[in-house]
Amino acid sequence: MKILGIETSCDETAAAVVSDERTGGTPAILSNIVLSQLDDHRPFGGVVPEIAARAHLEHLDAIVARAIEEAGLGLDALDGIAATGGPGLIGGVLVGTMTAKAIAAARNLPYVAINHLEGHALTARLTDDVPFPYLLLLVSGGHCQLLAVRGLGSYELLGTTIDDAVGEAFDKTAKLLGLGFPGGPAVETAARTGDPARFALPRPLRGRPGCDFSFSGLKTAVRQAAVDLGDDLSEQDVADLAASFQAAVCDVIADRSRRALDAFLEITDGSAPVLVAAGGVAANGALRETLTSLCEATGTRLVVPPPALCTDNAAMVAWAGLERLRAGERSGLDFRPRPRWPLAEAAAAE
Ligand code: KG4
Ligand code: ZN
Numbered sequence: 001m002k003i004l005g006i007e008t009s010c011d012e013t014a015a016a017v018v019s020d021e022r023t024g025g026t027p028a029i030l031s032n033i034v035l036s037q038l039d040d041h042r043p044f045g046g047v048v049p050e051i052a053a054r055a056h057l058e059h060l061d062a063i064v065a066r067a068i069e070e071a072g073l074g075l076d077a078l079d080g081i082a083a084t085g086g087p088g089l090i091g092g093v094l095v096g097t098m099t100a101k102a103i104a105a106a107r108n109l110p111y112v113a114i115n116h117l118e119g120h121a122l123t124a125r126l127t128d129d130v131p132f133p134y135l136l137l138l139v140s141g142g143h144c145q146l147l148a149v150r151g152l153g154s155y156e157l158l159g160t161t162i163d164d165a166v167g168e169a170f171d172k173t174a175k176l177l178g179l180g181f182p183g184g185p186a187v188e189t190a191a192r193t194g195d196p197a198r199f200a201l202p203r204p205l206r207g208r209p210g211c212d213f214s215f216s217g218l219k220t221a222v223r224q225a226a227v228d229l230g231d232d233l234s235e236q237d238v239a240d241l242a243a244s245f246q247a248a249v250c251d252v253i254a255d256r257s258r259r260a261l262d263a264f265l266e267i268t269d270g271s272a273p274v275l276v277a278a279g280g281v282a283a284n285g286a287l288r289e290t291l292t293s294l295c296e297a298t299g300t301r302l303v304v305p306p307p308a309l310c311t312d313n314a315a316m317v318a319w320a321g322l323e324r325l326r327a328g329e330r331s332g333l334d335f336r337p338r339p340r341w342p343l344a345e346a347a348a349a350e
Contacts, residue, residue: 001079001326002030002071004103005318006064008056008096009088009116010141011037011047014314015060015067017078018126020322026129027322030071032308032315033063038182045181046171053091060099067314075107082321085113085331086338087142093337101333112321113331117343119316120278121149126319127305130274134303135264137257138343139287140279141167144213146260147343148267149276152323155343156267158260159211166249167281169215173222173245177238187242188284194236194243199225201248203255211260218248250290257291261298274301283307 007014016032037055041047068075083100086093097113104111120138124130136147136155144161164172167184174183179190201221204214222245229237257275264273275295281287282304295302309315324330 001322002073002077003318003322003325004064004067004078004081005114005314005316005321006060006081006083006096006100007116007119007312007314007317008060008092009084009086010092010312011041011052012312013037013056013059013063014312014317015064016314016318017067017071017073018315018318018322020326027126027319029126029315030073031067032313033067033070034308034313035059035063042181045175047089049089049091052089053095056092056095060095064099064103075103078107078109080110080112080321080325080330082112082114082317082325084116084119084317085335086115086341088116088339090337090339093339097335097337101335105333110325110330111333111335112324112329113335113337114317114320114324115341115343116317117143117341118153118155119320121147121155121343122152122320122323123278123305123309123316124276124303125323126315127309128303130276130303133268134274134276135257135260137253137260137275137277137282137291138279139166139253139277139281141165141171143279144215145343146211146256148264150267152327157344158263159213159256161213161215163214163216164219166213166215166253167279169219169249170281172219173242176219176223176226177233177241179238179242184281184284187246188286190239190242191246191286192239194239194241196243196247198240199244201225201244203248203251206252206255211256211263213252213256215249218245218252246284246286250286253287254290254294257294258298261300272299272301274303277302277304278310280311282310
């Protein structure tokens with residue numbers, strides 16, 4: 001099967017073609033085009049929904065055409081079309097959904113609406129052929145969750161954030177430190193020359209029962225530490241704060257993931273566990289090292305897709321579409337885009 005995927009739920013306009021004809025063991029990504037709107041949003045210090053929707057509308061046709069061309073195919077060679085149907089900024093999701101439906105209707109191709117989070121969740125099956133079940137750590141700008149992925153459409157939530165998402169905490173910390181937007185990569189770069197032990201920041205919920213996360217107290221502690229330093233933060237102050245923040249985040253995620261692994265082992269039959277990290281924050285090198293240590297200590301196989309497939313892209317949407325279409329599912333052309341769509345309900349994508 002060759003499936004076209006479309007992703008427009010935030011500030012990346014993306015289209016990709018994937019195929020399940022295996023070359024070298026894993027399915028093939030025939031093309032993967034991502035147009036970032038960062039420059040459009042940077043002056044505002046964050047993603048502006050109306051600007052995002054207009055930019056998707058302006059660029060998506062050309063991005064889809066490029067994805068098909070780079071795959072070396074014509075529309076006739078496709079077996080189906082998948083587009084993110086939510087959750088996300090509704091203007092962008094509408095643009096992607098209408099484009100996918102239009103191509104599907106004109107070419108008489110099956111169409112399937114994909115939950116964006118399911119796209120992140122299944123990426124490891126595209127990149128590393130990971131079998132079900134596995135434990136998923138989903139860390140992105142809008143989400144911070146631990147889920148048991150039992151099968152296609154079967155996701156059990158073990159823990160989630162009770163306030164900010166972890167990517168959001170990175171973005172807000174970056175803003176506070178004057179590191180600009182997007183925050184995650186900026187904090188990671190600044191942290192490289194910083195001392196992670198200089199500031200004793202809190203580790204919210206560490207050691208507590210359950211697998212939930214909390215980041216708003218940590219963000220407040222960073223702000224307080226910055227205020228205590230006075231008006232003019234030196235470059236070293238900023239680097240030390242960034243490193244201390246990142247270390248706190250890694251500690252918390254390690255603690256919560258270890259608990260989730262325990263819970264996951266009870267759910268499965270005790271066979272060797274697999275931990276998959278996904279979402280934009282999984283591109284963070286310090287977090288990757290933390291998870292590597294955790295998995296070495298617990299006899300767990302760690303799978304982290306390459307950074308370009310951790311941040312938003314359409315290959316993950318095409319792949320999730322391929323898995324669903326291959327299972328005989330499809331969505332009606334009356335599918336309504338969903339601004340909110342919990343992953344645990346992704347099975348109900350009628
Ligand atoms: O998955 P994603 O591309 O979009 C969402 O669905 O949210 O994740 C974007 C988030 C942003 O908050 C961004 O700051 C964060 O991922 N991020 C990072 C890194 N790269 C992206 N956070 C920490 N370190 C990074 N290297
Ligand atoms: Zn995402």
